[in-house]
Amino acid sequence: SDLSNIVLMGTNVLSGAATGIVLGTGKHTFLNTISESLKNTKIETSFEKGIDDISRLLIKFMIFMVPIVFLINGYLKDAWFESLLFSLSVAIGLTPEMLPMIVTGNLTKGAIELSKKKTIVKKLDSIHNFGAINILCTDKTGTLTQDKVTVVKYLNFKGIDDDNVLYLAYLNSYFQTGLKNLMDRAILEFEEEHYSIKNKYKKIDELPFDFERRRMSVIVEDSDGNRTMITKGAIEEMLYISNFVEIDGQVFEIKDEIEEKIKILVSNLNEDGMRVIGIGKKTLPKDRDLNFSNKDENSLTFVGMLGFLDPPKEGVGDTLKSLYQYGVDVKILTGDNELVTQKICKDIGIEVTGAIDGSYMEAIDDLELKKLLKDTTIFCKLSPLDKARVVRLLKEMGNTVGYMGDGINDAPALRQCDVGISVENGMDIAKESAQIILLEKELSVLLEGVIIGRKIFTNMIKYLKMTASSNFGNVFSVVLASAFLPFLPMLPIQILFQNLLYDISQISIPWDNVDTEDILKPKNWSAESVGKFMVYIGPLSSIFDIITFLVMFYIFKANSPATQALFHTGWFIESILSQTLIIHLIRTRKIPFIESNANIKVILLTSTIMIFALFVPYSKINGTLGFIPIPISYFIWVILILTGYFFTIIFAKKYFIKKFKSWL
Template sequence: MNSNGLSNDEVIKSREKYGNNALTVIKKDSFLKQLIRSLGDPIIKILLIALGIKTVFLIQDFDWYETVGIVIAIFLASFISTISEYGSEKAFLKLQSEAEAIKVKVRRSGKIILIDVNDVVVGDIILLESGDRIASDGVLIKGEVSVDESSITGESKEVYKHPFTSGLNPNTNNELLRGSVIYHGVGEMVVTKVGVNTFYGKISLELQDKQPESPLKIRLRDLARVISRIGYIGAFLVAFSYLFSVLIIDNNFDISRIMVTLSNTSLLFAYFLQALTLAVTIIVVSVPEGLPMMITLVLSSNMKRMLKDNVLVRKLMGIETAGSLNILFTDKTGTLTKGELEVVGVMFGNLDYYQDKERLKSSISYYNVLKRCILSNTNCVYDDEKKMWIGGNATDKAVVNYLREKKYNVRIVKQVPFDSKNKYSYTKVLEDNKEITYYKGAPEVLLDKCKYYISSSGRSVPFVNKKRISDVIDNYASKGIRVLMLGVDDGRGLSFISLLFIKDELREEVKDGISLVRKAGIKTVMITGDNKITAKSIADSAGIINSDKDIVLTSSELNKMSDDKIKEILPNLAVVARALPTDKSRLVRISQELGLVVGMTGDGVNDAPALKKADVGFSMGSGTEVAKEASDIILLDNNFNSIVKAILYGRTIFKSIRKFIIFQLTVNFCAVFLSIVGPFIGVDSPVTVIQMLWVNMVMDTLAGIAFSYEAPLLEYMEEPPKRRDEKILNKYMIYEIIFTSIYSFLLCIFFLKSPFIHSFFREGRGDIYFMSAFFGLFIFMMIFNSFNARTSRLNIFANLLSNKVFLGVILFIVVVQIILIYYGGDLFRTTSLSLKEIEIMLLCAFSVIPVEFFRKLYLKSKGKLGCV
């Protein structure tokens, strides 16, 4: 086997022979299938059956074009809703897959490069380190690693793997399976199987479980079910009121005339069929079948905006719950700080301090031992083409970047990566046939173990400055500077090499972000691996500590406390320093026992349990694959302010859905009330079947699109978090829906029965001018009311320009409605109206705005003006 890896020609040949590493993906339903499924909705089936019966039995005097028109209207409504749903889902999945694409480190032609996981081929040599998700099946050829194979075998215990050195065939101790995760260790593997030929690939269809429905979507479906029942009751009452009107009222309650009507079979059948048509129409309008899909529409419309803000949603539940967070446990490095770690100085055992690298190089003994320790104790590899370090963590990259040295050719005997429990890493190498061990880690762990220090001559001498070194560490830590210690053991005991002072500046925007989160009613706790002094300094600068009551603990101090004691101090807990992954899991559990909605950030393998246990897990874009897998949301830029944006988007999504519900239910109830009462006031069909279908398209599909693009407003962050179990409909919404629907209903009745209003319209066959105006009134009333539903403010135009899609949809509805009035003809029961008639219609419809304004003004004066 060539240790330099495959050449470009060998990669091409391998791909031609064995294929690439892509997996079979479950195919989503095609557009045609989704369209057919939407046409198969039970409500539409009922309507089509009713129309079919009507056409067959009343073919002689039935207007065939109405049937055709209704069928076309149903198809168009289904077509538009399917386009919206299909396009949104497709865009969401595409953006998600692109953002989650995994990169793999491979050696090809003697160089270490990063490639997409799908580009891995048989024969590739893959470099592995802690936290990597294994990209293909293969054999370990270098190093020793422990692996989590639970995603494949179902067993959660760590499995230790050893390199294959000799023999015909490797065994399970040497084999690595795609999908498993490297827990500890570093190594190299050669790929033996790719894509669908891997063990993971063969069962990938079974592993690709469909994402379960989110709680909000389930609650929307439950709400839709309740409203549907109301719709069915309303439909029954509409049918009953129509039959009562034509059979009883039209016959002036005369028993003999009623009996004559009942004996006319064809007429009676026509009445029952018309009653059925009206009932089904009410069901079509009143049943919010699109409500459960609103969450998908809102999320997909926000997906691109969220990605621009470096927020990738993996699970719908995560972004929904983000708006309800009460407490957030956040990492420091790269999240609160820039993550651009820089070594700003080096101090050796005799207190020699070097800031300038060139000056350090002139001290050959110091520089050589420093170089050997750093380069043997990191997983970073320099990419000459891209001029960047690949692999390793941020600390590794900072120290190797300080040296600017690329290679240290030495035989590595054993390598143990950094462990959050031990707080150090070490590498055993063979130098001049002698085993030497180099250490890198936390000073408070390693310093006490040092018997010697390396002098300027390169020799180990007794360590007499340990106390002064300790004071230096505390001094730098108090300034927010992270301190790393290097040591070496040549068999006689640990010798102190140096301290590395690493600076990581606080992000400029973090202080404002912390303040915004606090205003939103969310407690922020920083959990960091830094020592207590450094952690407190950074928390002070970030604004996490803003009171003398705020508490800073170390992991050991935290672990000495009982759960009850932690619950007691949690409201004042600000920082946990030298934290362990188990601390995160414990804090999540305790917070949840208090009924809090918990957010947790993490990037390492050991963070996965806490990320999974939290209500919302935020993983870092630069984090390990296992951390990303366990999280709900990925912060592509590792930035705390991206968490703030995720919380804001979570609240915005909930707000958008509530606005849509206010708008839709207002129209629903008004239409049902009107259809029930209409026959009793002498108007059998205030709105025809085909007009109702247009109304349904406006209030369901088009309104869904309009409200799904509501902008995330910072004012939402000034509200307290929503309870985890908060109902979608709150009291404020219910009062607004009831008030507006009743007013709209009364306005329609007034318009229909007022001689004064009637006098403004010309006479025509079947009162065609007046009924055309009423159709326009109903639609424009909906349009004006959509502005009311957008905001709970008195100013309905607040932030209107932030949702240009809303304005575009409203303009589209206006244009189509005008076309329907002037050119709808017999199909839509409309005719051309004069300018004066249009003005009266619009004036009546516009009245919903001032009426709602005065309602809000009254509530504001009483201090009861709520929010959506």
């Protein structure tokens, strides 16, 4: 892309003439490499990897626990068919069957919230990835900057603002009839907005811009018939054709020290991130013919220079600081040069820890590049495949990567990342490759998306951990009870009914409140974390299940097949109440009802399920389910058991957080 003597397939020729040599066609073109990169097998995102890992974990627990339940009950009670049904119901009880609905409900709720922020979500699981990103890769133009070139300096030889420099540049841009580039439009806008100068000239001729001369000229005539050639172009080319310099209205010959001073001034402007062009003029004889040519561009008087900048967007610095606070590191992937990018980063407050360009990247292998990625902020002069390579390697290093871009060059990176973000006015291929479309190209929307994504993930992981640990604890209790009871601890239909009530109590979790502490850092699915949670927290409920067994067995004499209905009823009530209580205990790392309250929807639904469960043994459906009315004195024991369970989980949470440095 740095070659000035090639034209890539897909380029629009706007003006000029040339003789071309075809170097490659079809699949051999550079543009085709972008197309080929988009045909690769779909890239697995962090959300999909996480769900797969969690599924494998739950299947492992099921494969391990269910046969044990089946064999113990079948062998000890010699009722293999009943044991088979019971073990199948245990398998269903161990499965978080509401997970698809909870996940989809959370993601849909997030998509609705983002739509109110002028953000379209094409793929629901990208909302989770939105919140999980710890690295955001973005282009510079239009994202960090206003995507609008403006005139910021118009200096004479001494480096002082000079209206004459701006006026001559205005006349040149105004009278030229060729393609007006961004700098021409910036000059015209700036001049008309700030000075409203009425020109007093008419155009005689012009010498159009070409890439060999890297300059263009217009010849104008004033009301007295005086003719002047006004030329603007690259500094090197302007100095090459200038023999004089204008200083304080007087013309002096350009000497080496003057030329060196001009170059130093230009270098300083470049370091400030500006693109610089020179302005010169030449007085022409009134009586010469009108056949002007490029040969007339000589012996000019150098008047000054203009500096152009694409200024940073207002508020983008504050947004980036907020992203840093939420654990998101920002990396700039751009086709622009390093000096301009460095300046923009400095202006908006990005701390630059390193910068490399595409040519250097092409000279090193992936292993060497990985060593540089962590401490590099700016990647400049990148090709489309360079951008995709950076994203791919960042993902291989264990990061969840978001990429924001809107051009054809961004398509491979958008396809490669965990969550691709484009804008409404982006190129079609970019929007097709992205999962999220912003109706406004603002980083502030990204921050809101990150926060919403993390809230959604927190509520999803709440459900998974509370269900997995509670179900594991229940199955663990079933295994223990099966070894010692002369009957099944609970009938299959009772387990399924209890599981149904517990699932219904969790439907409101997508609307639950989220503690601020739970969204400050990026989070991702972790089968290892869920496994630890199940093993540490799950068996604690078994302790109180065993206490319930002992109370029913010895105090209420439910210790024979004839009294098993009383045992089943007692355990059902204690189990459903403790399972519903665990929703409030696990939803927060804080003390529930005191330091952190659930959403009113969660409170109402869980309260309704608990009241309904207490009513079941005394209702008409108790016979169908195999329950019987239970003595009122039993509820005193239930209150004591649940109180002990409440404080045990509170202390267990503190220990778990201290040991593993996390909760949800």
